[in-house]
Amino acid sequence: MTEEILARYQQIAGTDVVDQLKQLAGALKGARVVHVNSTRYGGGVAEILHSLTAIKEALGLEIRWEVISGDENFFRVTKAMHNALQGFPQDISESALRVHQEINAQQAEILRPVLEDADFVFIHDPQPAPLIEFFPHRRGKWVWRCHIDLSRPHRPVWRYLRDIVSKYEATIFSMPDFTQPLPNLQYIIPPSIDPLTLKNQDLPQEEVDKIFDRFKLTREKPLVVQVSRFDRFKDPLGVIRAVRLARKFTPVQLVLAGGGAADDPEGEIVLKEVKAAALDDPDIRILFLPPDEHLTINALQRAADVVMQKSIKEGFGLTVTEAMWKGKPVIGGDTGGIRSQVVNHHTGFLVRTPEGAALRIRYLLSYPERRLEMGRKARQFVRDNFLITRHVRDYLSLMLALLR
Ligand code: UDP
Numbered sequence: 001m002t003e004e005i006l007a008r009y010q011q012i013a014g015t016d017v018v019d020q021l022k023q024l025a026g027a028l029k030g031a032r033v034v035h036v037n038s039t040r041y042g043g044g045v046a047e048i049l050h051s052l053t054a055i056k057e058a059l060g061l062e063i064r065w066e067v068i069s070g071d072e073n074f075f076r077v078t079k080a081m082h083n084a085l086q087g088f089p090q091d092i093s094e095s096a097l098r099v100h101q102e103i104n105a106q107q108a109e110i111l112r113p114v115l116e117d118a119d120f121v122f123i124h125d126p127q128p129a130p131l132i133e134f135f136p137h138r139r140g141k142w143v144w145r146c147h148i149d150l151s152r153p154h155r156p157v158w159r160y161l162r163d164i165v166s167k168y169e170a171t172i173f174s175m176p177d178f179t180q181p182l183p184n185l186q187y188i189i190p191p192s193i194d195p196l197t198l199k200n201q202d203l204p205q206e207e208v209d210k211i212f213d214r215f216k217l218t219r220e221k222p223l224v225v226q227v228s229r230f231d232r233f234k235d236p237l238g239v240i241r242a243v244r245l246a247r248k249f250t251p252v253q254l255v256l257a258g259g260g261a262a263d264d265p266e267g268e269i270v271l272k273e274v275k276a277a278a279l280d281d282p283d284i285r286i287l288f289l290p291p292d293e294h295l296t297i298n299a300l301q302r303a304a305d306v307v308m309q310k311s312i313k314e315g316f317g318l319t320v321t322e323a324m325w326k327g328k329p330v331i332g333g334d335t336g337g338i339r340s341q342v343v344n345h346h347t348g349f350l351v352r353t354p355e356g357a358a359l360r361i362r363y364l365l366s367y368p369e370r371r372l373e374m375g376r377k378a379r380q381f382v383r384d385n386f387l388i389t390r391h392v393r394d395y396l397s398l399m400l401a402l403l404r
Pocket of ligand 1: 044199227228229257258259289290291293294297316317318319320322
């Protein structure tokens with residue numbers, strides 16, 4: 001089974017890549033590695049942990065993934081903390097911080113047998129960060145893995161967390177811009193996608209074609225797709241405007257697909273605005289999808305001629321990399337992590353305005369050869385930089401570095 005998993009990655013990422021992983025893992029033989037986060041399902045972190053732990057296990061590491069549990073109150077506090085750390089000021093009281101500490105104290109006792117003996121402990125995000133305080137005699141190397149953007153944190157909350165995460169041997173951030181000064185070693189490990197998941201695996205053409213009937217799309221007009229939550233930072237109205245400008249010159253239809261708005265009051269408002277803007281337009285489909293429609297998203301990205309991610313603020317946009325892996329040129333907002341994901345003029349275009357986006361849509365739809373060439377380069381760029389195999393390599397190298 002384990003060899004089978006590695007063989008599948010080898011087919012996609014190359015023999016040399018998997019050989020290198022085996023070599024690095026060989027040097028870590030016998031090491032006990034534990035990852036801890038706060039949810040087993042839902043969200044990008046859990047998704048990445050499923051893939052990471054499966055590959056590391058296949059490589060022969062002794063790996064465990066533990067999840068801390070908390071009550072509603074705990075998650076209310078950590079959600080507020082998350083928002084504050086990403087730059088939205090929140091009042092978090094002393095008693096709320098005590099809840100954070102107390103739940104971590106309880107969880108520390110539950111996890112003590114596993115964590116005390118581990119050689120490497122990776123703690124993901126702020127929720128379980130205080131665990132370290134309850135292990136004064138730890139023997140392993142403890143690393144705090146931050147998946148969020150700490151570039152402009154609300155200071156009082158950051159001061160609280162900074163004191164905690166300063167106790168770790170090392171920290172990992174997704175991008176240089178997301179970091180804060182800290183006294184420990186800092187590593188940059190960008191996110192990745194797993195080419196074997198439902199979201200990214202190859203699909204038979206019939207599966208892709210079904211999308212057209214299912215969502216009543218025409219085969220007569222090229223398809224532009226943006227997949228993202230209905231969020232103003234993703235600029236769905238700008239995408240609609242860009243497509244309307246472009247179609248004065250060339251026929252085009254648009255799908256805006258997203259979900260997750262139901263429990264997010266602002267998402268609902270944005271969805272309403274988008275629906276109002278698209279009202280009665282036969283060439284625009286707004287799709288509100290349940291969170292587990294991975295195959296639908298896969299097929300939509302593959303059915304597209306051009307994929308957009310016209311965000312005006314973005315960390316690392318997973319949808320950008322997902323679409324590029326499917327051989328699509330991406331027109332992305334010239335912001336945040338998208339700048340490192342899209343190589344302007346080579347694997348897609350970076351744009352700032354609907355007018356700029358319209359120009360690039362017209363260009364890509366007018367030159368099919370160029371579109372295909374950019375798509376090929378996009379896939380290669382993802383293969384070289386943003387697959388889960390690269391992610392595992394970074395983790396293994398980091399562990400080896402920490403042993404020195
Ligand atoms: N996604 C999804 N369903 C949707 C919208 C998005 O499964 O309706 C997925 C998308 O394919 C990607 C992730 O959710 O894997 C969104 O990550 P990204 O970094 O692009 O944006 P975020 O939502 O984290 O800001």
